[in-house]
Amino acid sequence: MLPRLSVCLHVFLPVLLVQGSKTTSPKKVPAAPASPPPRPPPPLGDLTWALGLRLYKAVRSESTPVNTLFSPLLVASSLGAMGGGSAGTTASQVEDLLKTPSSSSSSKAGAQVRELLSGALKSFTQANGTTFHLHTSSAVFSKQAPSVSQTFVKDSQAKFKLQHKPLGKGDSKADLKLLRGWVKAGLGGLEGAPLETEIQARSGALILANALRFKGLWKKQFSVKSTDRRTFLGKKYTKVEMMHRAGLYRFHEDMENMVQVLEAPLSEGKASLVLLLPFHVENLDRLEKLLTLELLSKWLEKTSAMSVALSLPRANISSTLSLQKPLSALGLTDAWDQKVADFSGVSEKSKGKLHLGGVLHWASMELDAQAGKEDVEEEMLDKPKLFYADHPFIIFVRDNATGALLLMGALDHAEGEPLHDEL
Numbered sequence: 001m002l003p004r005l006s007v008c009l010h011v012f013l014p015v016l017l018v019q020g021s022k023t024t025s026p027k028k029v030p031a032a033p034a035s036p037p038p039r040p041p042p043p044l045g046d047l048t049w050a051l052g053l054r055l056y057k058a059v060r061s062e063s064t065p066v067n068t069l070f071s072p073l074l075v076a077s078s079l080g081a082m083g084g085g086s087a088g089t090t091a092s093q094v095e096d097l098l099k100t101p102s103s104s105s106s107s108k109a110g111a112q113v114r115e116l117l118s119g120a121l122k123s124f125t126q127a128n129g130t131t132f133h134l135h136t137s138s139a140v141f142s143k144q145a146p147s148v149s150q151t152f153v154k155d156s157q158a159k160f161k162l163q164h165k166p167l168g169k170g171d172s173k174a175d176l177k178l179l180r181g182w183v184k185a186g187l188g189g190l191e192g193a194p195l196e197t198e199i200q201a202r203s204g205a206l207i208l209a210n211a212l213r214f215k216g217l218w219k220k221q222f223s224v225k226s227t228d229r230r231t232f233l234g235k236k237y238t239k240v241e242m243m244h245r246a247g248l249y250r251f252h253e254d255m256e257n258m259v260q261v262l263e264a265p266l267s268e269g270k271a272s273l274v275l276l277l278p279f280h281v282e283n284l285d286r287l288e289k290l291l292t293l294e295l296l297s298k299w300l301e302k303t304s305a306m307s308v309a310l311s312l313p314r315a316n317i318s319s320t321l322s323l324q325k326p327l328s329a330l331g332l333t334d335a336w337d338q339k340v341a342d343f344s345g346v347s348e349k350s351k352g353k354l355h356l357g358g359v360l361h362w363a364s365m366e367l368d369a370q371a372g373k374e375d376v377e378e379e380m381l382d383k384p385k386l387f388y389a390d391h392p393f394i395i396f397v398r399d400n401a402t403g404a405l406l407l408m409g410a411l412d413h414a415e416g417e418p419l420h421d422e423l
């Protein structure tokens, strides 16, 4: 317990300095209470959050996870595009995945859902360069498929930026090589983490792939000077660079569930980062079992702006996921089966041939100190709450305008020099 105590004291120091300089500043004028900025729509009722949460749980229950990251918005919109090219139970199973628990079966038709997703995707990519740096690419690869409808290709490109790419005649090694090249380009030159399962594309297979690399730009920069080396108490204990900043953040403490909830705006307010941190050092099992759309909405609603001393590791969260198993567990079953899949909107000659051969997802997110065009507005700080993320946490990135869930992930382990003197 003692080492942790001294760590806390260290964090307070820069905070007090900030306060000290503020009180002696002659320019200090009590700011008029600004009306709170409008809030994005809550997770409850948003299909990207609904899908994200279900998929997250399915992915995390598959094996012992070490860092997870994916974009619910990208998965939903690529599935939405495929839904548009399908019919029968194949289409209705996609529609079921893209529903919120509260929406009745007839409330939102597939076409309406696709419009919604297409809009959120546009809102997201427009903030590239100012609110975050983003590289993203989505494609449907086809293996020796019958000729693909140009209407489908044009429509999915225009609405969902989903490209169509034929795979060559070669074996699975050749397919993998082509995919890897595409991923690297999609991630802006970054080598994606290797795929753990093999891809075995049979003739007629459609492989859906998303690649995304994200680096948020904070509304207010973390202090470069106070960055120091600390221990991250994850799966393995590692030495990492810890970034510190004291400022006003939306914050809530759920005493009963022992979870801290923090929302930090990104530059220009077009997106924000939401962090869920257990009070104490523990793996994320307990927190994950708690997660529901209702609870997340309640937490976000209960956050209010207050002084927080925020400490975050400089870290990259990356994962490569094959989503076939988790999506099947969530009810997408017909699409994989050559005999029953109905992708008649993708090709006229789809019957008995076209089927989904895989849904692959590469995602990487960088947590860094950098801000966008810095906001100079002064903040009045009281005695701050401590949000000290030196142990595993869950992370979300939400679009401000639509409320859509751009990214969801977990940091179980931070890369760094291993510590051998752990308990």
Ligand SMILES: *[C@@H]1O[C@H](CO)[C@@H](O)[C@H](O)[C@H]1NC(C)=O
Pocket (backbone or CB within 6 Å): 038, 039, 040, 041, 268, 269, 270, 400, 401, 402, 403
């Ligand atoms: C954030 O979204 C709300 C509605 O969701 C909107 O009224 C507000 O203008 C948005 N802010 C920015 C900076 O885009």
Ligand SMILES: *[C@@H]1O[C@H](CO)[C@@H](O)[C@H](O)[C@H]1NC(C)=O
Pocket (backbone or CB within 6 Å): 125, 128, 129, 133, 134, 135, 136
């Ligand atoms: C975001 O902007 C960068 C730099 O201009 C560009 O390379 C990248 O392709 C853009 N990303 C998207 C998704 O448009």
Ligand SMILES: *[C@@H]1O[C@H](CO)[C@@H](O)[C@H](O)[C@H]1NC(C)=O
Pocket (backbone or CB within 6 Å): 190, 314, 315, 316, 366, 415
């Ligand atoms: C995260 O990845 C980026 C890009 O590869 C790299 O520049 C950066 O140093 C990495 N950060 C950490 C903390 O490893």
